[in-house]
Amino acid sequence: MAGPNLLSDGVADAQTLPSWNEGPAKQAIVRFVRDVTTAGSPTFVPPAERIAVFDNDGTLWAEQPIYFQFAFALDRVKAMAPAHSEWKTTAPFNAILSGDTKAFLASGEKGLMPVIAVTHAGMTTDEFAKAAADWLASARHPRFKKPYNELVYQPMLELLEYLRAAGFKTFIVSGGGIEFMRVFAEKTYGIPPEQIVGSTGQLEFRMGADGKPALVKLPQIDLVDDHAGKPVGIQRFIGRRPILAFGNSDGDHEMLQWTAAGTGPRFMAILHHTDADREYAYDRTSHVGKLDKALDEANARGWTVVDMKRDWIRVFPRE
């Protein structure tokens, strides 16, 4: 396998990570990759152990003003409403249908569960994948007026590719639904379905009267792959500890801690959203993607904090 294009210590040529400004973040990435790929070096890591994990919402694609999968769920409720006249008087559906997204979001898990149940369950996995793909093809982001899967971060696409060229296996480890992400992740990020770890619901195998089997999505949640659920998801699905972890919120804190606690070279990074002009600026008090304790620990332990405004030449891919 051709190694990445590296010059001397922490210095890459202009073709490496072209959407990243020269600076401490890019230097730290390039130095880490050089360390683990240099044969004979004490920091060398065999390719099989080069496991890199990435959060999705706010790390690989945007997450404001609401998680994109929430936008999908809300649009699904609206599309299904004509067949559910009872929703007009039932919370949280009445709030959603009257456009009061704020009231719905304020209802927390109690409001979210019935919405997940009707929009993400009671159908086969194939039917769900089609609904998600159709939505991605037609829905537009309220601010950028683009399909949601175009609001991915160009510098992160380059990083994924750079790591794979250096023999890494790249995984998503996200609080998002695993079946939702699998619809677009392979084409968008080059990450195949079997390298996606996410929140999972229970599935039921059913043999149809026609002899055709189906897998039906049930409303019961199996794993919430967020916070302490992330190391659990990593162990369950991947079965070994990553050497690189990249997140952007306190939901990634335990994944970063779990990665940091391994032996040998490690790379922990946080994307700090600091760019209200090109994207969004938020951290300690945000309702979406709150970044507080993980930022303190990153600063205290010298993890790489990527400052979007400072470190990225470009945020989204060119049209």
Place this chain on the structure above:
Amino acid sequence: MAGPNLLSDGVADAQTLPSWNEGPAKQAIVRFVRDVTTAGSPTFVPPAERIAVFDNDGTLWAEQPIYFQFAFALDRVKAMAPAHSEWKTTAPFNAILSGDTKAFLASGEKGLMPVIAVTHAGMTTDEFAKAAADWLASARHPRFKKPYNELVYQPMLELLEYLRAAGFKTFIVSGGGIEFMRVFAEKTYGIPPEQIVGSTGQLEFRMGADGKPALVKLPQIDLVDDHAGKPVGIQRFIGRRPILAFGNSDGDHEMLQWTAAGTGPRFMAILHHTDADREYAYDRTSHVGKLDKALDEANARGWTVVDMKRDWIRVFPRE
């Protein structure tokens, strides 16, 4: 990637699958691999979709006289017994300690659960992996007097390698415990931890007082990856339908049905244990690895049935 070494229709040279006798089973394998790898052919399958799934117990390694993981659990109970004097009078531990394996096995799930709880939970994932590795290094099979992980099938090792050379990604999909298999599968089969699907227990992330995080195995079962649980495990972990499935018992029936129900070329195979001299002969009435309904369906639908006695030149690897 170098393709497999293929001659004309269904005919391989002598270097291909050398432990397989020339015959319908080997021919069917070689023909299928040629079909899906021939660029431009209507049966061509892109490499990313070449997903092959294998049962483990009785398909990649032996499973008689009892599942090897049961032997591990029983040995663990015996090793832990000095610290548990109460087990002398408590079922099922008293049966195990007095050597009455038959009574323990007859107690079914009711007897198994407390044994799993004490031997597979209440420790960190690292501690469990060490216990399993230590056992594999020291335990010997009662009939063959060899380490259990040497009782793998040479023809299947060749098949795994043959498929990988043809661009397949090989997965284990087993009722066995995922953490148990991960201890030996990479070295033994060339299948990395992240390509192992198995039964899973719940895990808990705990931050130690020393700031070191750990994952603790809990006694609650999360997924029993057997029978209808196998398609569920495939969807949850892999996220796409295999084009090749290989099993040996009714526990693999639904996995074979799920694989068969996809579109495009498919290959479904069952290993029939017919060789009491070199290994074991069992099927419809066996307590371990019962093969009955899946054998009927295989015969009715023309799935490949591998007859161990007829089709395999060698069963286990050379010393």
